[in-house]
Ligand SMILES: NC(=[NH2+])NCCC[C@H](N)C(=O)O
């Protein structure tokens with residue numbers, strides 16, 4: 001079919017690996033070191049071996065915002081730092097996308113998705129978002145139980161906050177609830193459940209993964225956000241979607257998660273659509289486990305990126 005795969009008629013060959021060294025969206029130190037570990041594990045060369053022309057931007061040195069000059073706004077913690085870092089990530093991802101490259105962002109905490117998704121949508125306004133996570137990260141200023149902004153990026157992207165925080169005015173409300181789908185959820189706050197219901201947002205929790213199997217779930221997720229398979233896809237993957245036995249070194253682990261294969265299957269299946277426009281791997285925190293568990297988490301982070309960028313088993 002000529003029209004079905006418009007977006008892939010020119011296959012992408014250039015990947016821009018972008019390091020989101022950032023921890024301001026949550027309280028546990030170390031998640032800003034995640035990208036250093038993935039790069040040191042050889043990710044760039046691994047992608048080159050897959051045939052990609054890889055440009056590594058280096059570890060981004062974000063503007064410093066000292067804790068003293070960043071008091072909470074309402075309940076939001078580190079609000080200026082998170083906003084400024086995400087904003088510069090949006091610029092970087094957007095400019096790579098405009099050059100026809102596939103931006104791969106290595107986090108860092110998941111508040112960065114405010115930036116990565118804003119960047120993707122600035123170039124592909126019709127893109128859809130597939131969000132792989134134990135958490136929905138859709139708390140609003142009104143519902144957040146923690147004030148940690150890594151639990152909130154989706155509320156800003158969808159314009160759900162009733163309280164205006166002018167620091168976040170740059171986040172344009174370009175995504176619509178029908179172009180978002182979740183897979184892997186199992187720790188969703190009460191306020192978030194209400195939002196998902198009221199906004200009619202499609203979510204496949206671990207319950208649906210158990211019931212239908214991951215193959216059917218990915219197909220149903222794509223049918224929902226991408227019925228004609230013509231929308232560019234932004235795939236954002238929080239490693240805590242995986243079971244803690246697979247990815248132990250992360251800030252908010254939740255038992256009962258995706259298996260190693262289920263996680264990789266998602267990435268492989270999205271690659272097969274030919275529609276992948278941007279990929280994020282988030283929340284690897286190398287300081288929360290012993291050396292062996294850290295190594296396993298970093299390795300799985302790298303292999304998820306490889307799967308999303310076309311590594312196959314045969
Ligand atoms: N990106 C993450 N790991 N998010 C965890 C969010 C946890 C909780 N729902 C909160 O709002 O604080």
Ligand SMILES: [Mn+2]
Pocket residue numbers: 110133135137150238283
């Ligand atoms: Mn997350």
Ligand SMILES: [Mn+2]
Pocket residue numbers: 133134135238240241252
């Ligand atoms: Mn999570």
